Amino acid sequence: MVSRVIPVDPFDLVIFGGTGDLARRKILPGLYRRFVAGQMPEDARIIGAARSDLADESYRADIREALVEFIGKGKLSEEQMAAFLSRLHYVAIDATGESGWKALAALMRENVVRAFYFSVAPGLFGELAERLHAHGVANSESRIVIEKPFGRDLESARELNRTLAAHFDETQIYRIDHYLGKETVQNLMAVRFGNVLFEPLWNSQYVDHIQITVAETVGVGGRGGYYDRSGAMRDMVQNHLMQLLCLIAMEPPARFEPDEVRDEKLKVIRALEPVERDDIVRGQYAAKGKIASYHADVDDDDSITESFIAMKLHVSNWRWAGTPFYVRTGKRLRARQSEIAVVFKDAPHSIFGAAAGRHRNILTIRLQPNEGMTLGVTIKEPGPGGMRLVDVPLDMSFADALGPDADEIPEAYERLVMDVMRGNQTLFMRGDEVEAAWAWTDPIIEGWERREDAPVPYEPGSSGPEESAMLLHRENRRWREIRE
Numbered sequence: 001m002v003s004r005v006i007p008v009d010p011f012d013l014v015i016f017g018g019t020g021d022l023a024r025r026k027i028l029p030g031l032y033r034r035f036v037a038g039q040m041p042e043d044a045r046i047i048g049a050a051r052s053d054l055a056d057e058s059y060r061a062d063i064r065e066a067l068v069e070f071i072g073k074g075k076l077s078e079e080q081m082a083a084f085l086s087r088l089h090y091v092a093i094d095a096t097g098e099s100g101w102k103a104l105a106a107l108m109r110e111n112v113v114r115a116f117y118f119s120v121a122p123g124l125f126g127e128l129a130e131r132l133h134a135h136g137v138a139n140s141e142s143r144i145v146i147e148k149p150f151g152r153d154l155e156s157a158r159e160l161n162r163t164l165a166a167h168f169d170e171t172q173i174y175r176i177d178h179y180l181g182k183e184t185v186q187n188l189m190a191v192r193f194g195n196v197l198f199e200p201l202w203n204s205q206y207v208d209h210i211q212i213t214v215a216e217t218v219g220v221g222g223r224g225g226y227y228d229r230s231g232a233m234r235d236m237v238q239n240h241l242m243q244l245l246c247l248i249a250m251e252p253p254a255r256f257e258p259d260e261v262r263d264e265k266l267k268v269i270r271a272l273e274p275v276e277r278d279d280i281v282r283g284q285y286a287a288k289g290k291i292a293s294y295h296a297d298v299d300d301d302d303s304i305t306e307s308f309i310a311m312k313l314h315v316s317n318w319r320w321a322g323t324p325f326y327v328r329t330g331k332r333l334r335a336r337q338s339e340i341a342v343v344f345k346d347a348p349h350s351i352f353g354a355a356a357g358r359h360r361n362i363l364t365i366r367l368q369p370n371e372g373m374t375l376g377v378t379i380k381e382p383g384p385g386g387m388r389l390v391d392v393p394l395d396m397s398f399a400d401a402l403g404p405d406a407d408e409i410p411e412a413y414e415r416l417v418m419d420v421m422r423g424n425q426t427l428f429m430r431g432d433e434v435e436a437a438w439a440w441t442d443p444i445i446e447g448w449e450r451r452e453d454a455p456v457p458y459e460p461g462s463s464g465p466e467e468s469a470m471l472l473h474r475e476n477r478r479w480r481e482i483r484e
Helices: 021-036 056-070 078-085 101-107 122-134 154-165 183-194 221-249 258-271 294-298 398-408 412-422 431-451 466-473
Strands: 011-016 045-050 088-092 113-118 143-147 173-176 207-215 280-285 308-314 324-330 337-344 362-368 372-380 389-397 456-458
Touching (some): 056 088, 183 372, 207 221, 280 294
Parallel strands (some): 207 324, 280 456
Antiparallel strands (some): 207 337
16 A cells, blocks of 8 residues: 655654653654654654653663563564664753753754653643743744643643743644544544545434443553542543544534644534533442452542543534434443444334334444444345345454555554644644633533532443443433443
8 A cells, every 4th residue: 555645854852751651652662663664854863851860872772672562572673773773862851940951952953843742740841841942942943742631620721821822832832632643533534524425414414323432441550649630531531532522523624724623623612512410420440359449549448539431412503403422431341442433313214114123324433442444234134034134334444454554554642743743733632622621621520529429339341330321221322332
């Protein structure tokens, strides 16, 4: 398969937190894969920056170990790895002090893209932005990449935006959400807007409801301290699930350009109705066998933070009036599964009679595992004996459809980091989009905190609390199964 790749200009990428888990697990392995794919310019450089006092060679040795661990020794070429590691440099730096900034400024080159990845705690974003500006490390063409959380409520999100805006223009800020880098998420836009088959049906006249599920088998693990202050709503719904909902519900932009796409996403967020108390189910995983409870994982027997949430949402516009969106996400569920299911309405009249049963077309977009799409269609069951109907899938998994080329599909982080170098903000969140999401989220959280609502317990390895099923059962609908 031959694809057209937009070239990347020479760059200096500084990774603050360059010795941290995200850099070692995702960012640098992703950059290595793009290097092997020939997408990294010959004179591109990557500069790790952290508090540890390391020489360049020590840093390269550490990243070599990370590549072996997270890519696999069998997939690495010694020659290519040596060439990639030669592009790495390191600067010991104090994010909250003055140490190291002159050395970093001296290392930066003129006439190349300067990008700065803030792979650090959110509390350091402002400090880094200020020092990049004060020491002349960044210029008017520089780009900064920041990870979620983009605040923990509307007030803190606004403060973060003001802090960043004091030193960088909005066109220089890349708020990264790795879900938007997934191949299937981007294919969702291609399916919607590149095929005459779907877009005429993509509205309340033909769609009965839409389900968005992001299920995880793991507990909060070593993130207990962070997670107990956030919960599933702040950690997943306000950002990841919100972005998926926007791409599903948005109007077609006039062009596939960054601000035009993000303008349409913003309209969806602003059209979200407040959520009624009866349309929210919060859960918290209990203990089972050797699996510890949420309370044990966060070391707080009185915690009422949710590890699961399910909600029924409504988008108040002409396209989606009357069509509910059901979203759910949680820890310690039956399987690791992320999918979007567009459930179309029944045919207006069945010529086959009641005996043929009820059949619906469902378009399923699988984000993980086994990325791909499935369209369920109704056909006659083969064989004699009358007209018996059966549902069968038209299945397209990337592994099957693309064959050997499926292994070449970039992972989310490597795609998004290279988009930063190209200056393409399409798949990144804009400041007003973040604030609009928090403006919708805050009243929901404030409501259950004011009432001191406790989440309901659910069994690890299940699909979540039984109460979440009632969100759909009361309207004669059912969640799609979370499959092992």
